[in-house]
Amino acid sequence: MSHRDTTDAELAGLARRGDERAARELVERFQRPVFSIVHRMVRDRELAEDLAQEAFVRTFNNLDRYDPSYKFSSWLFKIAYNLTVDHLRRKEVKTISIHGAPDALTAERQEATSVTLESDEEAPDARLEALELADELERAIATLREDYRTAILLRHVEGRPYEEIAEIMDIPLGTVKTYIFRARRQLRDELADTYGVPEV
Amino acid sequence: MSEQEIRQTHLTPDEVEAVAETSATLSEARRVHARSCAACAREVAELRRLSAALARLPLRKPAPGFSDRVMARVRLPVPWHRRLAASVRERTAAGIAVAATIGALLAGTGLWALRFPHLSPTVLAGWLAGQAGELLWQGAMAAGRVAYAMGLTDLAGLLQAELSLASAFAALATISLVGVGALSVMIRLVRTEPRGLVSAR
Numbered sequence: 001m002s003h004r005d006t007t008d009a010e011l012a013g014l015a016r017r018g019d020e021r022a023a024r025e026l027v028e029r030f031q032r033p034v035f036s037i038v039h040r041m042v043r044d045r046e047l048a049e050d051l052a053q054e055a056f057v058r059t060f061n062n063l064d065r066y067d068p069s070y071k072f073s074s075w076l077f078k079i080a081y082n083l084t085v086d087h088l089r090r091k092e093v094k095t096i097s098i099h100g101a102p103d104a105l106t107a108e109r110q111e112a113t114s115v116t117l118e119s120d121e122e123a124p125d126a127r128l129e130a131l132e133l134a135d136e137l138e139r140a141i142a143t144l145r146e147d148y149r150t151a152i153l154l155r156h157v158e159g160r161p162y163e164e165i166a167e168i169m170d171i172p173l174g175t176v177k178t179y180i181f182r183a184r185r186q187l188r189d190e191l192a193d194t195y196g197v198p199e200v
Numbered sequence: 201m202s203e204q205e206i207r208q209t210h211l212t213p214d215e216v217e218a219v220a221e222t223s224a225t226l227s228e229a230r231r232v233h234a235r236s237c238a239a240c241a242r243e244v245a246e247l248r249r250l251s252a253a254l255a256r257l258p259l260r261k262p263a264p265g266f267s268d269r270v271m272a273r274v275r276l277p278v279p280w281h282r283r284l285a286a287s288v289r290e291r292t293a294a295g296i297a298v299a300a301t302i303g304a305l306l307a308g309t310g311l312w313a314l315r316f317p318h319l320s321p322t323v324l325a326g327w328l329a330g331q332a333g334e335l336l337w338q339g340a341m342a343a344g345r346v347a348y349a350m351g352l353t354d355l356a357g358l359l360q361a362e363l364s365l366a367s368a369f370a371a372l373a374t375i376s377l378v379g380v381g382a383l384s385v386m387i388r389l390v391r392t393e394p395r396g397l398v399s400a401r
Contacts, residue, residue, distance in 0.1 A: 015276060016276075016277060017277065017279055018276045018277050018278055018279040018282070019276075020271065020274075020276060023271065023274060023276060024267055024271055027266075027267040027270050027271065028267055031261075031262055031266050031267060031270075032259045032260065032261055032262075033259060035260055035261065035262040035266070036259045036260040039260045040260075045263075048260075048262075049262050049263060049266070052262060052266075053266070053269055053270055053273070056270045056274070057270060057273045057274055060270075060274040060275075060276060061274060061275050063276070063277065064277065133253055134253065134256065134257060134258075137253050137254065137257065138257070152254070153254075156250075156251055156254035156255055157254055157255065157257050157259075159255070177213070177214070181213045184247065184250060187250060188246055188250060191250075
């Protein structure tokens, strides 16, 4: 039986009763968003895979604690966010250097962890400017504080509403708005420096 | 705040976002301001541009086989009907083992009775009980000889002379417990690794 048309909440309920296919369908649905946000937080592909994997494993191994009145995605992102932040705090990494991870000792490792644009497509000339902006945007995002970065990625890349972001990050709604406002200001200022757009 | 003041006050961050996302929550007066104020219009335009750029950032993909690696580590709850079936299977296996053992014993006894009719199970059980009793008596006598040789009987007699019988037993029990406690402490001390020899992670 295909689970393609089943909602997340229904799949979570089936997985809670031991349905492995339902659990796998949830992994397939959320692996890219979860990996994406974790990768943009830690800027290390291997580490992002480990953390994203751990987030899914903890989510499913603790399904008995999941409250179906909340969205499954909120719960999953919350676990992924907490894991990532714990890791960053253990490593005492506040922002990510665009030149590579602080503990990158070889040129190869620096290259692997530096901020570069990844694209799954060939870039025709007409999209070159958009790609340059995206590249600069990725670099600017990497300079944000971890909580600002999370908030703005969840809002604008994942399209999550403010209330859900507040649940995921376990902070008040007002704080979410403040983080996003400040993150936007900082990104705008970074991009203004690049493109010479005068500040308001 | 007067209508004029409402029209003249710059947009708040929430209002900028509402205009940028073409939300229907703003009043007409605020919309008029958004259209007529150059500074606020620039804020709205910049937010739209930034939002669009952020929304176009590509989703990153994990390496192939990610879901397989996740599922290999996941432990989903086992449904009740599968738990029950597993329990029945385990009990059936145990039941068969017990039945086979009893059957083997009965068969063995039956064969014994046929092969050695003069040695009935009752006779055999009586012989075994007698041997066990003799063994226990010999053991008690040996323990008594050892206790005498060690002078414990004198100690017990002395205690009995000075204390009541119950107190003598309690005193002996206390002495034994202290001895056992001291022995266990010595054993722990011998087993504990000294600091500095524990290997680092």
